[in-house]
Amino acid sequence: DADVTQTPRNRITKTGKRIMLECSQTKGHDRMYWYRQDPGLGLQLIYYSFDVKDINKGEISDGYSVSRQAQAKFSLSLESAIPNQTALYFCATSDRSGGKLPVSYNEQFFGPGTRLTVL
């Protein structure tokens, strides 16, 4: 979905390096999320943000940090990358309300993903 973009799309890095993954959205949504997906598994929530001043930890936040620079931007950082952080990372957005509740209440729109490899 072009409304949610992620950069970079692919990244290979070395253990101990600091990495930032960026997410931008043009949907005007308040809520943004970061998930990771390991091969053959479902998605796990890392962090989520309900607005610029609201940041919350998800299921697997250890080793990660986030920054919500603006309503449209939500960045995920790996302060010191390690090999078991090799995964596919997805950003998602959702609207707080609007439309015919609850049809759009929690529909999440996902970006194309960033494939991160830590050597």
Add this chain to the structure above:
Amino acid sequence: DAKTTQPTSMDCAEGRAANLPCNHSTISGNEYVYWYRQIHSQGPQYIIHGLKNNETNEMASLIITEDRKSSTLILPHATLRDTAVYYCIRRRDSGGSNYKLTFGKGTLLTVNP
């Protein structure tokens, strides 16, 4: 932890209906059933959701049993592009905290020519 049970994989012939089952026997009264799908290595895509009534949209139909312990997602005329992993997800409607989508392993649907 809200869990659903889905078959690991299913096959369907192109042009036929694909019926994907989901068991959620411990679902509570205020939990919705959501379906997402993920085409290989792409971001998940919302399909449909429901509470207790059957639902239909341009993508699919959702049939929920009367006791709400299971549901079936129906793709009426499957195409090759419907090959994907389909996730059945329970989500509580609890006001401001209803952010959470817990993805399991889903069902890999393969549509064959």
